[in-house]
Amino acid sequence: MVSKFLAFLGRDIAGLHEAAYVLGAFALLSQVFGLIRDRLLAHIFGAGTALDIYYSAFRIPDLVFVSIASLVSISVLIPFIAEHENKGDAELSRFLSSIFSVFSVSMIGISAVLYAFMPTLSVFLFPTLIGGEYGTILIDMTRILLLSPILLGISNLLGSITQVRKRFILYASGPILYNIGIIIGVVLLYPLLGLQGLAYGVVLGAGMHMLIQVPYIISEGLFPRITWSIRWFDIKRVLLLSLPRTATLSLHQIVFIILIAYAARMLEGSVSVFSLGFNIQSVPLSIIGVSYSVAAFPTLARLFSGGKEKEFLEHIVSALRHILFWSVPATVLFIVLRAQIVRVVLGSGAFDWNDTRLTAAVLALFCVSLVAQSLVLLFVRGYYARGKTLYPLLINSIGSVAMIIFVWLGLHMFATYPFFQNSIEALFRIEDIKGSAVLALPLGYSIGMILNALLFLFFFNRDFKIMSRVIRNTFLQSLAGSFVMGVVAHELLRVFDNIFDINTLFGILAQGFCAGILGIIAGTAFLLMLGNVETREVIRSLSHKFWKTKTVSAEQETI
Secondary structure: OHHHHHHHHOOOOOOHHHHHHHHHHHHHHHHHHHHHHHHHHHHHHOOOHHHHHHHHOOHHHHHHHHHHHHHHOHHHHHHHHHHHHOOOHHHHHHHHHHHHHHHHHHHHHHHHHHHHHHHHHHHHHOHHHHOOOOHHHHHHHHHHHOHHHHHHHHHHHHHHHHHHOOOHHHHHHHHHHHHHHHHHHHHHHHHHHOHHHHHHHHHHHHHHHHHOOHHHHHHOOOOOOOOOOOOHHHHHHHHHHHHHHHHHHHHHHHHHHHHHHHHHOOOOOHHHHHHHHHHHHHHHHHHHHHHHHHHHHHHHHHHHHOOOHHHHHHHHHHHHHHHHHHHHHHHHHHHHOHHHHHHHHHOOOOOOHHHHHHHHHHHHHHHOOHHHHHHHHHHHHHHHHOOOOHHHHHHHHHHHHHHHHHHHHHHHHHHHOHHHHHHHHHHOOOOOOOOHHHHHHHHHHHHHHHHHHHHHHHHHHHHHOOOOHHHHHHHHHHHHHHHHHHHHHHHHHHHHHOOOOOOOHHHHHHHHHHHHHHHHHHHHHHHHHHOOHHHHHHHHHHOOOHHHOOOOOHHHOOO
């Protein structure tokens, strides 16, 4: 039984759509555990100071992760691994050990420095939280969480190997275990250790994220080791490629730190509402945008390194069409069913109806940019596959600055113009809830992200001429089908409101589920009437029974 399970995890998945669906299925499972995690946190703490502390504690470790661990990020390493793999496993092993050694020493040293200066940094970023009853706990939790970037960085290094060799199931298992570790922290460690137990749960999850890949890597003879024989030429090449990407990711994390810092100065619970709304919108983003971009990247790197420009562009266009096909209706469905989704996922215990309504509004504003976020993930990997990391840095820099400007403008509008605030509150039906100014944060984020995606689309089309009639047709047909789906789902919510008792968990789940399913059926039928190509491709890919894809030995793979 165990051997069959390990063989299943180590399967080689061929084909863009099959790989994307495998990753999407595992991303969905991971997000289900993530939602269970968030429900437990919301149930126990509600949208209050304790949960604000928990989410704020992630900010500095997350910045460390994207700033330092990007040296061993999957997007950077895959082209190098593909290159060294051509020279044999011994050459690849030496390359991996050099990277691992430099990363380990750097990460441990930087984490130690941050550990020492954590009180000063926390006071600068979160003065309101530090001045409260949980101030010392915030510092302790942040220090504990500094272990996570080290473990996740090593996991990324190992994940580069499993992705190059198309062990997508093995790679996709890590996030599931990560969330399971956090759940263990909430259920078992928090009662024993207090809020610090939550941080230890995160570290446990990061450790399991790494360990799940270790047996396969060892079996391939590629597990990296600490070495003093550093191949500095390889390190230099990786750094030259990774530094622009590091700056790109760091910009995004810096923006997020600024947004959380804004939220921490607002009404109690604003950090929690903002973070929970973002986590829920990450479900469709992970299933669609992340899955397709991750599944496409190894093939894109191989095609470019092999000089197959035409096939490279065809692969980009195929992934782009399917991202549009899935993300547009997901946006509409999440906006229409926002209250039902939030109430089912989070609505219990200390998380009351007002918390639900405010979080639902935050979720809707984040989902406005769901298509843009998904496209950015693909375009960035498209550039990285070609070894071009400067464009993503420049474009994301503009987008990050735009986010901060739009957030500042939104906060200014909320504070200065009552009409603006009243209009936003009326739109989301939260007129009687305090703390609506937090909506300026996801609003500014989404506007900046849409601008970011438009810039990527402009430059990518200029460089690669991808804006074909096929893509326009996909977008317009998906938009039309989503409109039908949204209208049907919205109207059916009213119908089922009179059938189910929406004051109960089962009732609101049944209301949202039935309205959503029937809306999806209506939208799908409309797309079939239009003769939508993507719908037929989805049906054909599902008919391949991708979960039963035959395992192919790594030696038979081509680069």
